[in-house]
Amino acid sequence: KIFQLKDGHRFSTDDLLVAWYGTSHCGSASRVLDLGSGLGTVAMIAAWKLAGAQFVTIEALEVSYRLAKKSHQYNGLSSRFDARLGDFRDPTLLAQDERFELILGSPPYFPLDAGVLSDHPQKVACRFEMRGTVADYLKVASRHLAPGGMISIVFPVRPEEQLKRVHEGALAAGLIVLKQRKVRLKASEDPLLGVFMLMRSEDLPPKFVETLTAQTVQEPDLIIRREDGSVDPEYSAAKLSIGFPP
Numbered sequence: 001k002i003f004q005l006k007d008g009h010r011f012s013t014d015d016l017l018v019a020w021y022g023t024s025h026c027g028s029a030s031r032v033l034d035l036g037s038g039l040g041t042v043a044m045i046a047a048w049k050l051a052g053a054q055f056v057t058i059e060a061l062e063v064s065y066r067l068a069k070k071s072h073q074y075n076g077l078s079s080r081f082d083a084r085l086g087d088f089r090d091p092t093l094l095a096q097d098e099r100f101e102l103i104l105g106s107p108p109y110f111p112l113d114a115g116v117l118s119d120h121p122q123k124v125a126c127r128f129e130m131r132g133t134v135a136d137y138l139k140v141a142s143r144h145l146a147p148g149g150m151i152s153i154v155f156p157v158r159p160e161e162q163l164k165r166v167h168e169g170a171l172a173a174g175l176i177v178l179k180q181r182k183v184r185l186k187a188s189e190d191p192l193l194g195v196f197m198l199m200r201s202e203d204l205p206p207k208f209v210e211t212l213t214a215q216t217v218q219e220p221d222l223i224i225r226r227e228d229g230s231v232d233p234e235y236s237a238a239k240l241s242i243g244f245p246p
Contacts, residue, residue, distance in 0.1 A: 002039060003039070003070045004039055004067060005067070009038060011041045016242070018154040018195060019041075019042045020241065025152070027049070031055075031100045031146070032103070033058075033144060034058070034105070035088045036058065036088060036105060036106065037058060038059060038064050038106070039064055040071050040072060043057050047081075049241070049242050049243070054081075055081045056083075056100070057083045059084075060088070062085060065085045069083055088131075088132070089131065089132055089136055100149060102152070105151070105153045107134040107153060133165070134169050138151070138166075138170055138198070141173070141175075145199075148199070149199070149200075149203075150198065150199055151199070153195070154196075157180075175199065176198065176200075177196055179196075179219055180197075180217070180218060181194060181195050181219040182218075182222070183222045185225065186224065186227070187226050187232070222234065223235065231246065
């Protein structure tokens, strides 16, 4: 169960996608970090899949932090969750030696000047870059990634400049995009979002890094709904794999 405000930020497909993609590629993580955790949905989905894993979540907006804590308690997850209130860019929120095998993130998609801001603080914070860009997410994630660990994020792939921001942010943080998968909300529509798996470059063989730098592995597009409006079978299977009804 997820506690959320009727007129505030709501659970979305984006949360499901990043949790599914991350746990599908790093299914044995024992320590997981969720940056900018919002309502806590991403981490709670991952917790269902990663039984026994311990989670640290960081959220700057107090209303979202309190709702997430309420969800943790209701779902019996409090003993597995260390929820921290603050801006994840604050170096005091994570000890220097804290490391995680899997780091999850659903960064806000747009600069502050890219659109009309909502009058609800939750909606503004989840859509617009009030406390860091995708590059900031990747920088902090890289700093706290365990050797051989993985990072999973969701971010727009259109316009092309958005996709470029992910790759530039990864390069600046010493990361490599292992693979990416574009997401079509409907089969006939162009993909708007993508999910990405990243690792620290120094954890990979130099020749592998060289190959991925030249051309990232692009998986086939994931389709949410078919032309007739029904849920695509692959997406149904993805939902089932993390405890959601198809």
